[in-house]
Amino acid sequence: MRDRVPVVVQTRGVRSxxxxxxxxxxxxxxTCGVVLLLLVVHQLWWTNQQARAQATQQxxxxxxxxEGSPPAPSVEESPPVEGTPAPVESVASPEAEAEAEPAATPSSRRPPLSSAYAILRIPRIGLTAPVARGVGKRSVLDRGYVGQYPDTAAPGRPGNFALAGHRNTHGEPFRYINRLRPGDRIRVQTREREYEYVVDQVLAQTAPRDTGVIQPVPRSLVKPSYGYSAPGSYLTLTTCTPExxxxxxxVVWAKLVR
Known part of the structure; x- marks a missing residue:
């Protein structure tokens, strides 16, 4: 009887x-972690690079x-009536998608919507940013611009020149306005001239629907101890908080000094 030779069969390892x-x-x-990391990099880094480049270019x-053209003659505007409500439902969130459309006005009196017409400079926080009309996310704020609330006063005029800007991402021009203190200088340059405001009050936190802060005579509806009771020439900066x-x-308020 012949001896049987054992046969060894090699197979690839198969996981259970x-x-x-x-x-x-x-x-x-x-994979999900890598995708999330890329999204975070895009939001926190790349959008800032893009928006800051656009803002600097503007x-x-x-x-x-x-520099290349003479100043255009300024158009006198009637000062706003004290207590007249601004036609907005809330203090703008840079994350809001809706475009706030202003009332129709002659093009000779105001620049077109989303067109930068002024430069905001805040030396204390090293900010230089273009200012455009409107607080729309895509057309203004996401471009690294500072947006002017519709139907608020023009720079240097009686009333409330009210602005909004991103706190984080998309250039985040208002990221450090929480560092402003009474006495800090804010300059607004237009074709006609440069205006200077001095920081007077800081409201560290209020509700999104506290529309009193951007009224012609600004006063918080949530915290009435913050704000003003007499007409004047005010500048209001608003952004989201916390970061x-x-x-x-x-909210940061400043008063016109020159």
Missing amino acids: TPARVLWVGAEAVI VRALEREW FSSAYRL
């Missing part, structure tokens, strides 16, 4: 079903334009 599930799950988690374009949230609004 539980091990295979764990491996696939691990790959999915890693500031330079305005400066070149003003990376739109739960509340941070």
Whole structure:
């Protein structure tokens, strides 16, 4: 009787079903983590780079334009009536999608919507940013611009020159306005001239629907101890707070000095 020779069959290692599930799950988690990391980099870094580049380019374009042409004659506007409500439902959130459309006005009196017409400079926080009409997200704020609330006063005029800007992402021009203190200088340059305001009050937190802060005579409806009771020439800066949230609004008020 012949001796049987054992046959050895080599097979590729096959993972058991539980091990295979764990491996696939691990790959999915890693993939999701990479995608989330890329999204965070895009929001926190790339949008800032893009918006700051656009804003800087616009500031330079305005400066070149003003240097090469004589000042346009200013148009006198009637001061706003005290207590007249601004036609907005809330203090703008830079995260809001809706475009706030102003009432129709002759093009000779105001620049077109979303067109930068002034430059805001705040030396204390190293800010230089273009100012455009409107507080629309895509057309103004996401470009790194500072937006003027519709139907608020023009720079240097009686009433309330009220502005909004991103606190985080898309250039985040207002990220550090919480560092402003009474006495800090804010300059607003237009084709006609440069105006200077001095910071007077800071409201660290209020509700998004506190529209009193952007009225012609600004006063908080939520915290009435903050604000004013007499007409004047005011500048209001608003942004979201705390950082990376739109739960509340941070407000800075300044008064015209020249």
